[in-house]
Amino acid sequence: MLDDRKLAVLRAIVEDYVSTNEPVGSKALAERHNLKVSPATIRNDMAALEEEGYIAQPHTSAGRVPTDKGYRLFVDRLSQVKPLSSAERRAIETFLAGAVDLDDVVMRTVRLLAQLTRQVAVVQYPTLTRSTVRHVELVPLNDRRVMLVLITNTGRVEQRVIELPEVVDETRIAHLRAVLNSCLDGCGLSTVPELVSDLPERLPAEDRPAAATILSVLLETLVERHDEKIVFAGAANLAGADFSTGLRDVLEALEEQVVLMRLLGETSSDTPSALTVRIGSENPYLRGTSVVATGYGSGDNQLARLGVLGPTRMDYPVTMGAVRAVARYVSQILAAS
Amino acid sequence: MLDDRKLAVLRAIVEDYVSTNEPVGSKALAERHNLKVSPATIRNDMAALEEEGYIAQPHTSAGRVPTDKGYRLFVDRLSQVKPLSSAERRAIETFLAGAVDLDDVVMRTVRLLAQLTRQVAVVQYPTLTRSTVRHVELVPLNDRRVMLVLITNTGRVEQRVIELPEVVDETRIAHLRAVLNSCLDGCGLSTVPELVSDLPERLPAEDRPAAATILSVLLETLVERHDEKIVFAGAANLAGADFSTGLRDVLEALEEQVVLMRLLGETSSDTPSALTVRIGSENPYLRGTSVVATGYGSGDNQLARLGVLGPTRMDYPVTMGAVRAVARYVSQILAAS
DNA sequence: ACTTGGCACTCGGGAACACGGAGTGCTAGA
């Protein structure tokens, strides 16, 4: 149905349209790419491609524009991920290396990605699920309040102020802290609930009410942040582009954690580090935009996802290259720390 | 030069223009506001106002539009800050009350403000300067690394991973922690440098290299975050509005901490809790937008600033009311915790 | 059977134009 030449025509259409933002006609195609055939032949091929739904014309007698289906075929079969230049690689490396803490890593990553792709970059904070407890700290604030600080091996810090049901003196708090740490240190977060389930019973009766309160907050912290914080950057890059769905909707989606989460998608369990590309109508909630995303994290333990969001008319090979490269570098950084 | 009626005309022009977004003419003014005079009279007044630079006409024979100078006079002398409805007050209260930690307070505040004003809201994180140390924690990660966690009375947590110059065992770390806390607990952050200056000398010689490293990171943390983190929300509200300077520039400014910082401005030392209004060209860096901001924080110790950013054509009385109210509530919340 | 050149056709978008209306400035009169 679609011979090699027709595919070549489709590729040429996508490339030209992405770079010029104008419907591309048969004559221009024949000139710019050396397809060795006449415009008339190309017109026939285009008619076939349109018949199959890969391209469309905005109006009768205008050039052709790729459809979502056309872009899909392009990324699946007609293009290769474009690696970054060595200058870009160096820039990434030095830029990410300067990070001082987890917040900083995430911040730098998202900005870097936005700048590199000239799209909106989105980065999900490393998930707690696979992390392990590095330390639990209880800081007495006054005799009725303590602050709970949970530090994970990814450098993440969670904090909560806890109102205790009764006055508890500092030495007992310290004891509780010691017990908690000996019990949880190094354990996976997902195992915490079972590990602490029988903890109150092992304590002197007088400590149990306070311990119960603290534990409930601890558990709450774990589940509450299960669906994670997401940050974005590069909204300015939206200013030029045009979205079928209107700029406003896109900006709103960016500030809705839940929607953003859905857009980034789930790491598919079989090939966790694969690039995911969702084109236009393939996206939930936000049709008219494309999302290029991937999981990151060292090796088999995928921490979270990152990617970019832009108009369907984007340079997929370059964008995919940038996303993949940044994901690798940030994985590396996180693994090292 | 400007009698009462001319001022009334200016006020009417601003109000009408803000609500309709169309140049307002003499006839419409005479009808909508009961000024008790004819359009012709109003025309004369308008000519005078234009002469003085308070209004301008986009083209000959179009209605008048307020200039920056006109808005300035309006907010200074012709309008009163509009208090919120009691329903809005309740909404603020309940929305902010649910916050679990400092991040959450800031996040909720900025979203609330954006929704309330339908503008872009900007909130600066509470400054460390006036805070006091509540606790310093040193968590051994392995025998060459510790994590420094600094907790302030505003609920803020700063964290750094420190690479030690030599292997230090846990009991010595614990000792160092105890010394640090006994030395710093409850002290203002600005006094920390002098308080720790002679600390190494009071330690056994073997601990000094490690202590010096840790202290230098601690001090660095204090100064580095002196100019603070800023967050914004409500970028979607920009979609409708039109900016002379182009939407792109505004979005870029929002992601530049430094620019945003300048826009929020400094808390004037004499009247720290006063509302600041910067209109159009009065703004550094971003002419064509207006900023309504104020300091927040309990009583005399101002922690930081918050406000909104929007087109010069905004409803100043309402916006000012919302900013002031939110600032008060968040101050209250922070003081209580 | 595919490719090619030719040709008539179709629209979108820009230029030219007219026109109605909202708004103004000015002047004369109350």
Place this chain on the structure above:
DNA sequence: TCTAGCACTCCGTGTTCCCGAGTGCCAAGT
């Protein structure tokens, strides 16, 4: 000092027209 009237000025809108890029189709060529 205010008001009514009037001539004038443009902006924005709608209309028309035309050009050109691009198409689809057909017939001829390889």
